[in-house]
Amino acid sequence: MKRNILLFGSSSKLSLNILYCLSNTEFVVHFLSNNTKNAARFSKLTASYQIAKSEVWEIDEIISFIKLKQIDLIVPVGESEVIFIDQYKSELENHCHCHWVTPTQQFKLAVNKHTLAEVLKAIGVPVPIQTRISTEHDLLEFINVSGFPVIIKPTSSSFGWGVRKFSSLDALITHYRKNNLFQKDYVIQQFIEGSDIDCNIFAEHGKILCHTIQESPVRSGLNFNPHDTIAFAPDENVLEEVTKVIAKFQWHGIANFDIRRDIKTNKIYILEINGRYWGSLIGSLKRAGVNFPKIAAHYALGERIAIPDMHRGLQISLAKFLKSLVSLKPASIKDTKFHSYSADPKARMMQMLEKFR
Numbered sequence: 001m002k003r004n005i006l007l008f009g010s011s012s013k014l015s016l017n018i019l020y021c022l023s024n025t026e027f028v029v030h031f032l033s034n035n036t037k038n039a040a041r042f043s044k045l046t047a048s049y050q051i052a053k054s055e056v057w058e059i060d061e062i063i064s065f066i067k068l069k070q071i072d073l074i075v076p077v078g079e080s081e082v083i084f085i086d087q088y089k090s091e092l093e094n095h096c097h098c099h100w101v102t103p104t105q106q107f108k109l110a111v112n113k114h115t116l117a118e119v120l121k122a123i124g125v126p127v128p129i130q131t132r133i134s135t136e137h138d139l140l141e142f143i144n145v146s147g148f149p150v151i152i153k154p155t156s157s158s159f160g161w162g163v164r165k166f167s168s169l170d171a172l173i174t175h176y177r178k179n180n181l182f183q184k185d186y187v188i189q190q191f192i193e194g195s196d197i198d199c200n201i202f203a204e205h206g207k208i209l210c211h212t213i214q215e216s217p218v219r220s221g222l223n224f225n226p227h228d229t230i231a232f233a234p235d236e237n238v239l240e241e242v243t244k245v246i247a248k249f250q251w252h253g254i255a256n257f258d259i260r261r262d263i264k265t266n267k268i269y270i271l272e273i274n275g276r277y278w279g280s281l282i283g284s285l286k287r288a289g290v291n292f293p294k295i296a297a298h299y300a301l302g303e304r305i306a307i308p309d310m311h312r313g314l315q316i317s318l319a320k321f322l323k324s325l326v327s328l329k330p331a332s333i334k335d336t337k338f339h340s341y342s343a344d345p346k347a348r349m350m351q352m353l354e355k356f357r
Helices: 012-022 059-069 079-087 104-111 113-122 136-146 169-178 236-249 281-286 292-300 318-324 337-343 345-356
Strands: 003-009 027-033 048-051 073-076 130-132 150-154 164-166 186-190 194-204 207-215 230-232 253-262 268-274 313-315
Touching (some): 003 059, 012 281, 012 292, 079 104, 113 186, 113 236, 136 150, 136 169, 136 186, 207 292, 236 253, 281 313
Antiparallel strands (some): 207 230, 230 313, 253 268
């Protein structure tokens, strides 16, 4: 018997990834968005699509939608939706089941880059040297300790937004002054050259139930967007450190850890936690064999289904695929993330065009 899910949120990329993972499952997905440009409105993987009356989620409107569509389970897209579910959990549970979420107080500590670093240092989990800056004196003191290069970034952001790298004091101070960053919620952090690692987890009150680990090639340039070439493989060191963090926050639900491996020492550093589904979610399914939205939905409904172990897999970028076409061993488009786009072509096209609309 099919069950009805209410997926609600604003991000096109995350929404379409979750919809793909829930397609061809035991669930029918209804979508509610507060973003008029969300490409999910063009998706053929939704049973219905509706725009919320306000950009701010209203509990009465969501409950009305739950009743109208006979929703069995409500699922958040982004971090604001996670907090909304926790805030109104007692009211929502009178009408449907709720996706597992971490209590707001712990959640906000974890997804804020500055407070996360303070907590992790206290429990002995490695993090880069970083701090918040409020004066030029603070800036000079930090540089005396860390040296260059450094990066600056908002304490809360996604997909590399707002991250900048600097290799000189003049350029760094000029940027802070020009953008008035001394009065904004930013952190400065030592730059560690190395590979990017993501550890994706689903946990129950501080215990990891399933995970995938992926690593991307070393990048030393200025591009801080997610990397499309990713290799999925076990890593006991990564899992050990992430397990400590999940236990500390008594994490309940899904999370994505952003980690850097130092190219010189091989040491890993936890950079941040995204308390939501992640950009490479389909890679976790197609390359590593773990369907996080499906597993999380069943568990939220009280159904303890079997959870597979992750397996090794490789996803390559479009650039790498195109380069392979002139080699003796060309890759397949199936090896890229774009292979999954054929399941929802119109929505994916609108997603790619979204920034121009």
